[in-house]
Amino acid sequence: YNTHNVQLNGPDGSRLLLDPRSKGHPLGSVNLPSSLTNGLSPQEKKHACRVHFTFYTKNTLFQDASLDNQTFVSPVLGSSVANLSISNLSEKIEFTITNMKPIHATNMSCVFWDFKLNGGGGGWSSDGCSVVNFTSDYTTCNCDHLTSFAILLDLS
Secondary structure, three states, X not given: OOOOOOEEEOOOOOEEEOOOOOOOOOOEEEEOOHHHHOOOOHHHHHHOOOEEEEEEOOOOOOOOOOOOOEEXXXXXXXXXXXXXXXXXXXXXXXXXXXXXXXXXXXXXXXXEEEOOOHHHOOEEEOOOEEEEEEOOOEEEEEEOOOOEEEEEEEOO
């Protein structure tokens, strides 16, 4: 794997940076709410200590023919907890993704990969997600579930 920057933050503010040679901003970050495991069974909670994040710098695995006049401006950030379905959270997950290049536009949307769209082939949806903040260099979003996320720019 070609890991650029992995940083773990503890609840007390402590940090573990796994690539101290890295300069600048990380590709992204995810803040998981403390209520993340509410609603899980005791058995599921045992496995919820396994959190997985993946960055896809190329979007070839996430093809969606229904993207009219929209283009990716970020890598895809995949996130999961022990392969459990985490959705309809009362406290939203907040994530920040660095744009692939500076963007000077305001018509961006936070999207997630929905496996149910396009006849089960999957597609991008913004349901349950919203833009919290953006600059030309990064976008911060919140969503009520865990899955694969990206930022799309509307070109129309």
